[in-house]
Amino acid sequence: MVGRIREQSIAEVREKARIDEVVSQYVTLRNAGGGSMKGLCPFHDEKSPSFHVTPSRGFFHCFGCQEGGDVISFVMKMDGLSFGEAVERLADKSGVQLQRDESDAAYEGPKGPQRGRLVEAHKEAQAWYADQLGTPDALVARQFLDERGFDQTAAQTFGIGFAPRDGEALFTHLRQKGFTLDELTVGGLVAVGRSPYDRFRGRLLWPIRDASGDTIGFGARRIFDDDRIDAKYLNTSETPIYKKSQVLYGLDLARREIGRSSQAVIVEGYTDVMACHLAGVGTAVATCGTAFGDDHAKVLRRFLNDHEEFRGEVIFTFDGDAAGQKAALRAFGGDQNFVSQTYVAVEPGGLDPCDLRIQQGDAAVRELVARRVPLYRFVLGNIVEKYDLDRADGRIDAVRESASIVASVRDQSKVTAFAQEISKMVGSDIDTNTVLAEVRRASARPAKDTARPVRRSAVPAGAEEPPAAPVRPALPDLRDPRFELERETLKLVVQHPMAIGRSTADIGPDDFVHPTYRGVWEVVSGAGGPAAGAGDAGWAGRLRDAATDPDVLAALSMLAVEPLLTDKQPDAAYVGHHVLRLLELTAARRITEVKSRLQRTNPVEEPESYNRMFGELAALEQHRRALRDRVIGA
Structure with missing residues (x-):
């Protein structure tokens, strides 16, 4: 049993794992001014960037789908990890030694192998396979690479390895490293028949890495004529860390160049990716044993920074044969996944980038990409011809x-x-x-009706229908103009507690009409008020940790990243204007309420209540005028 991670270690991970660096492994971010960065949201499909990251406060928020949080919740949502797994992964990346509370006997870790262990097993396997490439048994593998123009440096750059023909060599090595059979089988490195055996045997291996550079699977090429498996390529099966529909080979090497140039080149195989990169086309990626689909497009768009304000290029390379034309037609079907312009690069002689580099050199590969033609023209031209x-x-x-x-x-x-x-x-x-x-x-041709009838659970004859679950009433939009003052005041509280200081002493929960904003203020009050956050770099994080309501948590991330309505550092006048206007609106609401009660009260039958309310109304009117004068002065 593993002890719970201590709070000090979690805080250290949040401090050292820079959110902009972590998010940049999944999304191309560009400066948005005011200390904020923005890009296309990785959690929903969009054509204009609404995803913001504020490194100084360690928060992200999407103003399109409302996803938000800190660096830990980002990794949890992106990779489907538990809280503990996300902390462990970030700790490993940022060099934090986690401290655990071994005395917490009630704590139980997640079921099944942890993601970190599966990644670590693949890391060890990749290093071991790479070492095997230099052994005498790997001569055929080295010849294969040499014939295609890939030297030792290229093999090291792409992490290429060799799986020995001995069916248990990797299993034995990893067991000696302390990995369990469950970890190795769940991760797809080992299979079990009569006894455990290596998933890949006698094959040349390419490590498949995620965008951050972690090895999560392998692609294995047949190189021996007597290989009992006829398939030219074998790929890692679906595992908790490897989803082939969401992985692009070479993205770890290409992502920065894709973001810089806003161009991506989609090729068909591992050797084509290598050939393109070595020839100077550093934006090349490939799918892993599957056709390029919608999920691949979503992954790629995040790095292309592909939106309406900034159009890039997506270039597909296809063979000129019937299979290539079919692939182009399929790509055209998904063309609208991109805002970027889509193109096709086809070598007239039918050569793929790897063979083209072998026969005509690096310049020919670059020329192939440069001669691209619009995808729609290629597809329509093939039909017409x-x-x-x-x-x-x-x-x-x-x-x-x-x-x-x-x-x-x-x-x-x-x-x-x-x-x-x-x-x-x-x-x-x-x-x-x-x-x-x-x-x-x-x-206008009718499409097939794919609608399915809604199935209802059977109710025994004579039995009453179970009552419907209560529906939570929808909350008003947080960005509704009616709540702009509440929103801007709370942004000051979260982002600039030193500037707002003690000027909020008169503010209370009733000054916030929106239930979520009222909840945020209650969290702020519970943390000691804005004055308690003055000079505290972790103030926004303290508020996040104190919040328990999901709506309040989402609002806090939004308030932490959204720029103020002024480009300047907020001064006393700006702060005073918003605080005083908020108080004035509260006074106005109370005046309306008292007037309504007065109209319903008979001064003859209830003179005492009437006179009390009349005095309250006069005091409120005076208070409101005083606030109005202070607003004008500010």
């Missing part, structure tokens, strides 16, 4: 098939441009309006 355009019926058929492809385009602003392109390809007697008419016909 199938038909005899010298015949009228051939031209009509070409238009109809092309139109059916264009009809699937969700971005209607592109449809007319595509129709014009088809018109030019087919011939002068087919104008744009004719093509658009065919597109409309294709769009």
